[in-house]
Amino acid sequence: MESESRIVDVEDVPDDSTFLFTVREGFDEKEVLLVRLDGEVAAWRNYCPHWTDVRLDKGSGAEFRDGDIVCTRHGATFESDSGACTHGPCEGAYLEEVDVTIREGAVYLTDDDYEFEGLGPKSDRDLSSGRIGFGGS
Numbered sequence: 001m002e003s004e005s006r007i008v009d010v011e012d013v014p015d016d017s018t019f020l021f022t023v024r025e026g027f028d029e030k031e032v033l034l035v036r037l038d039g040e041v042a043a044w045r046n047y048c049p050h051w052t053d054v055r056l057d058k059g060s061g062a063e064f065r066d067g068d069i070v071c072t073r074h075g076a077t078f079e080s081d082s083g084a085c086t087h088g089p090c091e092g093a094y095l096e097e098v099d100v101t102i103r104e105g106a107v108y109l110t111d112d113d114y115e116f117e118g119l120g121p122k123s124d125r126d127l128s129s130g131r132i133g134f135g136g137s
Contacts, residue, residue, distance in 0.1 A: 005116050007100070007108065008021070008034070008106065008119070009107075010036070010102055010106065010107055013034045013036040014036065014061060017063075017064060018056070018061050019061075020032070020046065020119075020121060021033075021034070022119075023115060023117055024114065024115045025113060029122040031046035031122055034100070037080060040102070041102060041107050042081060042097070042100075043107075044069075044083050045095065045096040045098060047096075048090065049093040049095065050071070050076060050089045051073065054071060054073045054074070056069055056071055056095075058121075059120065059121050067079075068080060069095075071088065074090075075087070076089060076091070078095055098111045
């Protein structure tokens with residue numbers, strides 16, 4: 001594996017939140033979040049399928065409830081291992097998966113559609129404002 005595809009050490013992906021990084025698809029930057037799953041890691045594009053401009057991880061980790069990723073805007077919940085929406089306005093939809101693999105304790109981007117850009121949110125994303133959110137627990 002090339003060093004450019006290395007994202008982070010598995011141990012740096014939180015157990016109860018997400019780890020945000022940015023990929024490039026052609027000229028566009030896209031945000032991806034990593035979720036740790038009992039020694040494995042899943043990667044999902046960082047948006048709610050209900051409103052694709054709504055980010056699940058706004059830069060400080062996505063909210064979790066009973067092991068599911070929560071969209072704080074709509075209250076939708078997504079299974080962290082399958083990306084399936086099990087509750088909310090987009091029930092039945094799925095988060096968009098991004099291919100990653102673990103090797104020697106590190107997470108690598110292996111999705112041919114994307115190039116690793118960097119850690120954290122997109123460079124042009126203003127995370128300080130947004131629509132009114134749903135903060136239920």
